[in-house]
Amino acid sequence: MHIIILLLVLTNVVASHSSISIIKTLPGFPGNLPFKLETGYIGVGDLDNEQLFYYFIESERSPEDDPLMLWLIGGPGCSALSALVYEIGPLSFNYKKSRDFPTFVLNPYSWTKVANIIFLDAPVGSGFSYAKSWQGFNMTDTISAAQTYSFLRKWLSNHPKFLKNQLYIAGDSYSGKIVPMIVQEISDGIDARIEPIMNLKGYVLGNPVTDDNKDKNSRIQFAYLKALITHEIYESAKTYCKGEYTNVDPNNGLCKLYLQNVTECTQNLDIANILEPGCSMYASPKPKLLTWDRSILMEQDFPDFLLSPAQPPASWCRVYNYYYSYEWANDKTVQRALGVREGTIKDWARCNQSILYTEDVPSSLYYHRNLIKRGYRVLIYSGDLDMAVPYVGTETWIKSLNLTVESGWQPWSVEGQVAGYWMQYAEGIYSLTYATGGGHTAPEYKPKECLAMISRWLALYPL
Structure with missing residues (x-):
């Protein structure tokens, strides 16, 4: 009897630690999904008080050989679903035919063409991530980075077949602060031989907030x-x-x-x-x-303030595209299909403006400098039409790293058309590629060009 009780307790502990759902169909998409989608929760913090929700999509090319990428979005407080359907994921809303309920079309420029991607709702309060107690909603840069590192360790322990894949930590906008902090945590963990040992190769930042x-x-x-x-x-x-x-x-x-x-x-x-x-x-x-x-x-950073907007106006503006995600993600049928735990959030928001967040790291430049000696590969791209995080500020802090210019400023092209400009820096085996093109964030405005950019960079080709 005591053994049975113990087994039940252990089962409950494992259940609270993580939960996984394999999603074969989604409301709004006709038929079976032509890619492998997994969603789930992983508990982090004391007693797994914080439950981080994720979407994992295997590479559509070669899951065994292609890199594994952890993708964080900005805010802080924006949902990973925004990156999945508006930026680099395999689904896009069908704006021409979404009348009664949002429908999807396949995105031919998804980064899952070349990488396995974990889209993470982080920090707590973003998307479908939640905490079991109110204290867990008090977030800072430092706590967010530490919890994301804890998430990744647990996720890889649950998915050991991806431990051999090259690992890149990536994100855009406000995650420009958090990603270098996570990379530092992983690097320190590798030095300390903390299991699982990750095959970290570098990081990617788009339109990155660095020093607010x-x-x-x-x-x-x-x-x-x-x-x-x-x-x-x-x-x-x-x-x-x-x-x-x-x-x-x-x-x-x-x-x-x-x-x-x-x-x-x-x-x-x-x-x-x-x-x-x-x-x-x-x-x-x-x-x-x-x-x-x-x-x-x-x-001005996030124009979509309304949590439950009405139908988008007839005249087009890009921010009106975000209405579709509110309608879709707040639908209970959708949430059940995704494996969202009932009653854990009141209203899904693309970007949660009410998140309890303290910016305790004013600049991530220290982490960039510290990581140079690690010999990682780094890709940083800016939207040259982005006034939220202007390229001139990004160029200035990159120059302050005092790296050697390996390839000078030059255009990069897609299908014979100039997509932007790029240059490459180096310091020993460390390399940093800087590229421009698009708005905030670049893949939303230049999806074809950004897929070409990441494909070339991951393959070690010049842009």
Whole structure:
């Protein structure tokens, strides 16, 4: 009797540790999925209090030979489903035929053509990830990185056949801070011989937040280089603000005056891609904000504030595409199909604006510098039309690493058309490839080009 009770207890412990579902069909997609999709939860933290939800899609080419990629999205607080259906996953919403309920088409430019990808809802509060107690929802950069490392260790223990695959940690936007921290954790774990030993080869960052203040400060220079403001406005702002545009001295009247000019010139643009329509998600127009302080910069980062939006308006704007994910992911039939635990979340949001998150690491530059001696391969790409995390700020911190230029600035092309520009740095066996093209984030705007980019880079070819 005691043995039976013990076995039941152990079974419950294992169940709380992780759960796995193999998904063969999904609402909105006709027939069986033509790729292998697995979803599940893995518990992390004390007593597995935090339950991280993931989508795993095997490579459509050769799961045994292709790299394994852990993909994190930004926010913090955005769902991995957003990356899966809007950026690099094998499914896209069928915007032309989704009338009564969102339907899918296959994405011919999915990165699962060349890699096995784990799309992770992290940190807790993102997507379908949840905590068993309210304390678990209090997140920081440091806790998020540590829990993601714990997740990956447990996931690989549950999937030992992927231990031999080359491993890359990847992500975009705010995960530009978190990914280098996770890579550091993995590297330290390898040195300490912590099981399972991971075959880590490098990391990939798209449109990456690196130093929040410096990234946002670079928006003024970006605006000038893109002819959004005049030379006089740029030089005056630079002179009177002394290069500090996000934490402005309230008594510096001249600085505030020129930043007001900048705001008037840029506030109606789509910050994710300055050439696309700027759209409001609100029923009535918001009042014009004529300051260039931190609040206006933060408010533009994620325009889709509404948790349960109505049908998208007739006139097109890219942010209206996000309506489909709200309708689909909040459907109970969909959640049952995905293996989502009933009652664990109230409303799914593409980006959870109410997440309890403290940014305790102001810059990830320290981790980039520290990882150079590890000899990893690094790919960093920026959207050259992205004003949220401008390429000029990214270029500046890459140059501060003082690496040797191995291949100079040059165009890279897809089907005979220039897709962007790239260069390569090196330091011993460490290499860093930097590329440009698209908006925020690049694969959403340039899917074909970004698949070519990652395919070439993973195959060790020049872009």
